Amino acid sequence: MKVRIVLVRPRNPLNIGAAARGMANFGFDDLVVVKPFEPVWRETTSAVGAEKLVLAARATENLSDAVGDFQLVLGTTAVRGRDLQRPVVRSTELGDFLKERGADRVAILFGNEKSGLSNAYLEKCHAYLTVPTSAEQPSMNLSHAVTVVCYELSRVRADLGARGKTMAPADAASVEQLVSHAMDLFKAAGYLTFIPARKKAEKIRRSFLNWRLGASDVRLLHGIFRYLGHKMAPPREKPRTDN
């Protein structure tokens, strides 16, 4: 899927640079600016790491030159107060929508910081895209909106990178051995002798099972138990008795 981000009549060049940075974070590099407000719109100060993207961006005088060869054009809008003439796609449902549409080349339009996309541009869109924001504070910063949409696009495109590695969980037998070890320690220490050993074992087992112990946790605990056990054992004395 080829994605193009189109900024329509953006006012603040810093926002253009920041939008480019957000695009680059999610692996998109095709930026077109329609009728930039400022003649000098290529701003790289805020484009940290995405300077090349900004320098390669194209400015056009009209929308056709920007998206003519794209199969699906989505116009972002806060939706409220507009007479909706198109299907409205929530960003959180973008994946299903794109799958269903099956377009290979998708352009996404973002309007001016103050007024969003005018009707003339919305008219040219296949559908409207909206980020579900809070009713009290619906209006997003332009580069935030671009970044969130690119994030969503990247999630639906494919899994980037590898999954996080987690620690190997301890197996049941290891946990049982750990319970026994704890019980030995308790016995040696004379810990709560008025409570039956079975009760104590149940409680400590429940905890160990809840804790999602990893194999390395088990080793650590055995080491600690062993140490405390040695420390506790009075040398050359008869073993104590416990329940």
Next chain:
Amino acid sequence: MKVRIVLVRPRNPLNIGAAARGMANFGFDDLVVVKPFEPVWRETTSAVGAEKLVLAARATENLSDAVGDFQLVLGTTAVRGRDLQRPVVRSTELGDFLKERGADRVAILFGNEKSGLSNAYLEKCHAYLTVPTSAEQPSMNLSHAVTVVCYELSRVRADLGARGKTMAPADAASVEQLVSHAMDLFKAAGYLTFIPARKKAEKIRRSFLNWRLGASDVRLLHGIFRYLGHKMAPPREKPRTDN
């Protein structure tokens, strides 16, 4: 679910305001700033519509004051090049992770614009949160990162309402107290004196954070530590020294 956004040592006040705007867009309003770099850090120029949120934000001198009463502390990181000591959660899988953990109070830490979260802060986290960015351009603008995470949280929040009740997880301050108690015990016992106390504390903290301790687990462990501590202390003898 109660969500707190914590900015650790942010440099640019404009980023703080912009982060607040992103939070407000998705209905979050609890912002804490740890050790702001600039004395005048409350920036409302970039907080368009979220000025109140910035003015209500709290600054703290340390992390405990920021998240002590929170049950799950996630540290955002780009992951690359770090020795990972915690589970890594991709933002796109945050919903499943939160559902599984069942915490009611979740704090999310964001580091400094230049260097991210230092190890001292990452040490105090239950897990790391990462936004899956492009390998070529991994580093996000601070307010973009906050906005994307809030967007993701808002999408999963609805799901989390209807989950089954699990044991109340221990909060961050209780876990720290337990680490201290364990360290006292180790010191009294002369446990592995050739390893620096800091190293031992890191290891035991990592385990405690991994184990998803419940409030009752914490009580149980304090009881055990206390008991072993008494047992260990030879009556009428000088206190031992440890590192």
